Structures are given as structure tokens and as C-alpha cells.
Amino acid sequence: MPLHYDTIILGAGAAGLMCASFASAKGGRVLVVDHAKRPGDKIRISGGGRCNFTNMYAGPNNFISGNKHFAKSALARYTQWDFIELVAKHGIAYHEKTLGQLFCDGKATQIIDMLLAESRAADIALETTIDDINHDGAEFRLILLGKHVTAKNIVVATGGKSIPKMGATGAGYQIAKQFDVPVTETRAGLVPLTFGPQDLDWIVPLAGTALDGRLTANGTAFDEALLFTHRGISGPAVLQVSNYWHEGDAVQVNLMPNTSIFDALRKERAENGRRQMSTALATLFPKKLATTLAEKLQLTGNLADQSDKALQEVSDTLHAFALKPTGSEGYRTAEVTLGGINTDALSSKTMESKTVKGLYFIGEVVDVTGWLGGYNFQWAWSSAAACGRAI
Numbered sequence: 146m147p148l149h150y151d152t153i154i155l156g157a158g159a160a161g162l163m164c165a166s167f168a169s170a171k172g173g174r175v176l177v178v179d180h181a182k183r184p185g186d187k188i189r190i191s192g193g194g195r196c197n198f199t200n201m202y203a204g205p206n207n208f209i210s211g212n213k214h215f216a217k218s219a220l221a222r223y224t225q226w227d228f229i230e231l232v233a234k235h236g237i238a239y240h241e242k243t244l245g246q247l248f249c250d251g252k253a254t255q256i257i258d259m260l261l262a263e264s265r266a267a268d269i270a271l272e273t274t275i276d277d278i279n280h281d282g283a284e285f286r287l288i289l290l291g292k293h294v295t296a297k298n299i300v301v302a303t304g305g306k307s308i309p310k311m312g313a314t315g316a317g318y319q320i321a322k323q324f325d326v327p328v329t330e331t332r333a334g335l336v337p338l339t340f341g342p343q344d345l346d347w348i349v350p351l352a353g354t355a356l357d358g359r360l361t362a363n364g365t366a367f368d369e370a371l372l373f374t375h376r377g378i379s380g381p382a383v384l385q386v387s388n389y390w391h392e393g394d395a396v397q398v399n400l401m402p403n404t405s406i407f408d409a410l411r412k413e414r415a416e417n418g419r420r421q422m423s424t425a426l427a428t429l430f431p432k433k434l435a436t437t438l439a440e441k442l443q444l445t446g447n448l449a450d451q452s453d454k455a456l457q458e459v460s461d462t463l464h465a466f467a468l469k470p471t472g473s474e475g476y477r478t479a480e481v482t483l484g485g486i487n488t489d490a491l492s493s494k495t496m497e498s499k500t501v502k503g504l505y506f507i508g509e510v511v512d513v514t515g516w517l518g519g520y521n522f523q524w525a526w527s528s529a530a531a532c533g534r535a536i
């Protein structure tokens with residue numbers, strides 16, 4: 146006789162472990178399966194090892210999905226404050242780094258230990274492959290590392306395709322296809338963008354220069370740190386807009402989002418008219434960047450030589466500098482996967498498939514992707530809670 150479980154959760158990552166805690170708390174027999182050696186590997190490396198586990202300002206507008214309303218219910222029924230309360234209950238010290246982003250004071254493994262403690266009533270099978278999965282009309286039948294098991298419910302929490310080196314397989318999309326659950330096109334998200342020689346020629350010498358900028362792609366703008374590197378531009382602002390950028394699009398860089406460059410240059414002209422343009426720009430930007438910009442825009446002469454029109458042109462250019470990425474670094478370095486299980490096929494209350502009873506999808510595998518800043522973990526917690534409570 147195969148072993149029987151009420152619920153088998155595929156994936157012992159953020160969403161899978163959270164779901165196990167809810168599902169097992171109700172007394173059901175729960176098994177969590179993962180092919181990795183350890184549970185929660187992405188939690189371990191997240192937030193530079195300190196796990197940005199949620200965001201104080203998380204709300205539906207911080208997520209991208211084919212259906213912008215889908216995440217609302219789950220996010221409202223298990224909020225960032227619920228997770229913060231859980232973290233506090235386990236005595237885990239944390240702090241706000243910036244923009245509502247909450248990080249552990251200590252190691253990210255504290256979050257994994259907390260989830261394992263909360264789900265201790267569930268069985269966890271690590272280094273276990275999913276060899277086969279079927280539904281015989283009455284229940285799910287699986288072969289896990291050669292062993293036959295059956296289950297009333299299957300929860301797919303296998304994550305996305307990002308960072309294959311860490312065990313991401315895209316298996317969830319295949320399971321969906323097998324059960325005729327539609328999947329939207331997937332692509333790498335929160336990922337560095339790549340640039341061609343034309344841009345690298347002037348960017349590379351600036352490697353190491355940082356400033357607070359505004360990046361815009363397809364009408365969505367983010368004010369965050371911007372870093373010039375030997376591979377192009379990088380930093381939180383770039384990762385954020387990568388979620389909105391599509392192949393062939395340009396991104397707009399505003400090098401000074403909160404101050405009028407025109408006003409600043411006019412003031413400088415009135416006070417120090419004999420300054421060279423590059424020196425004048427160096428009062429607004431890091432020196433290396435100012436020199437490069439002056440060269441790139443062929444700004445010669447001193448400030449007093451510049452008409453209002455000329456200064457306005459310089460200002461307009463630096464407030465909306467167009468760069469054309471040639472691509473992205475792809476799943477190799479992406480923090481998340483955009484797209485996934487089509488939300489039209491799922492109940493927003495329970496995450497259950499509308500066509501296959503007992504089949505649930507949670508976390509990153511679903512077509513709901515958050516911004517950078519703790520939002521993706523919040524989706525993992527909220528979608529897992531919605532499912533775990535319903536099972």
C-alpha cells in the first residue's frame with residue numbers, strides 16, 4: 146500500500162514551508178518534498194544573507210500580474226504585519242533598512258529555523274525527486290524518489306526559473322501543463338540589464354560611481370540608487386525597472402530626479418559665471434561623471450557663455466537620458482521569474498486550480514511578481530497562508 150498524505154507540498158522554499166505550517170496546524174498529514182539538500186536555500190542567500198523578509202508598505206500595487214486584482218485577497222488576509230508578528234514571536238531581531246524593507250539583524254537562517262519550527266508537524270523529504278505525478282480520478286498518485294505515495298491535495302511551491310544553479314527547475318510550469326492549467330509567458334525579473342559597446346564605452350570608465358537616480362521603463366519609474374559598473378548600470382533602480390522593461394525598449398535615466406538642473410545651473414552661472422561647464426556639473430554630480438557628461442554632450446566654454454536655452458537643453462538631457470539595454474543577464478542572476486501560472490485559472494481565495502480539485506499553486510510559480518524590497522517573500526507568505534488555511 147502506498148503511503149497516504151492529506152497534502153503533499155512540492156518545494157521546501159519560502160512558500161512551501163509557510164504552507165506546511167498552516168496545513169499541518171489543522172491536523173492534516175502533510176509531506177513537504179524538495180530535491181535540494183537543505184530547505185529554504187533562497188531564503189538563506191536573500192538580502193545579502195540577512196533576508197529582506199517583508200516590506201512595511203506592501204500592497205497590491207507593488208506586484209505585477211496579468212490580473213492586477215488577483216493578489217489583493219491573499220495579501221489582505223495575511224499581511225506584512227502578520228508576518229512581522231510571527232518574526233517577533235520567535236524573538237528574531239530586525240530593522241528597517243530603507244523604504245520599508247525589513248531585514249534580520251542576524252542571519253537569514255533565523256527565518257528558515259522559524260518556518261521549520263512552525264511546520265514541525267509536517268514530514269519533510271529532502272533530496273527527493275518528483276518522478277511522476279498523476280490523478281486517478283479519486284486522489285493524486287506520485288512517485289517520489291522511486292516510492293509510491295498518494296495524496297488528497299497537491300500544493301505546487303517549486304518557485305520559478307531564476308538561478309538554476311540553486312535548484313530552480315521550472316517544474317511547476319510542467320506540472321501545470323500536464324493538468325491543463327494555463328501558464329503565461331515567463332521571463333527573468335529583478336535582473337541586471339546588459340548594454341552594448343556604444344554605452345559601455347563611456348559607462349565603464351565610470352565604474353564605482355553611484356548616485357540617487359530615477360529610472361523609468363514603460364512609464365513606471367523608481368527612485369533608487371544607481372551604480373555605474375564595468376558591465377553597465379546596476380543597483381536597485383535597474384533591478385526594479387527590469388520588471389517593466391521588454392526587449393528592444395529604452396530606459397530613461399534621470400540623473401537628478403528631485404532638483405531642477407536648469408535652476409541649479411542658472412544659479413551657478415549668476416554666482417560663478419567663469420566656471421567651466423564640467424566644473425559647474427561637478428557641483429551637482431560626482432566629478433568623474435561630470436567630466437564624462439561634459440565630454441559626451443560636448444559642453445565647452447564657461448557658464449557665462451551659455452544661454453538659458455543652452456542650459457535648458459543640458460538640463461532636459463540629464464533629466465531624461467535614454468539608454469538602450471541590449472538584453473538582461475537572464476535567469477542566471479535574476480532574483481525572480483515574471484509570469485507563470487495564469488491567475489485566471491486559480492481561486493484568489495485559496496490558490497486552488499479552478500479545474501483540478503485539490504491542485505494548488507503558491508509563491509513565485511504563480512503569475513504574481515513583486516518589486517525589489519521584501520515584496521516577493523510577502524507574496525510567498527500570503528499565498529501560502531491562503532492555501533494552507535483552505536486545505
Ligand code: FDA
Nearest residue numbers: 156158159160180191192197303304316508509519521522
Ligand atoms: P523558492 O524558490 O523559495 O522555493 C522553491 C523550492 O522548490 C526550492 O527549495 C527548490 O529546491 C524546490 N524545487 C524546484 N524544483 C523542484 C523539483 N523539480 N523537485 C523538487 N523540488 C524542487 N525576495 C524578497 O522578498 N526579499 C529578498 O531579500 C530576496 N532576496 C533574493 C535574493 C536572491 C539572490 C534571489 C535569487 C531571490 C531573492 N528574493 C528575495 C526572491 C525570493 O527568494 C523568492 O521570491 C522566493 O524564494 C519564492 O518563494 P517560493 O517558495 O515560491 O520559491
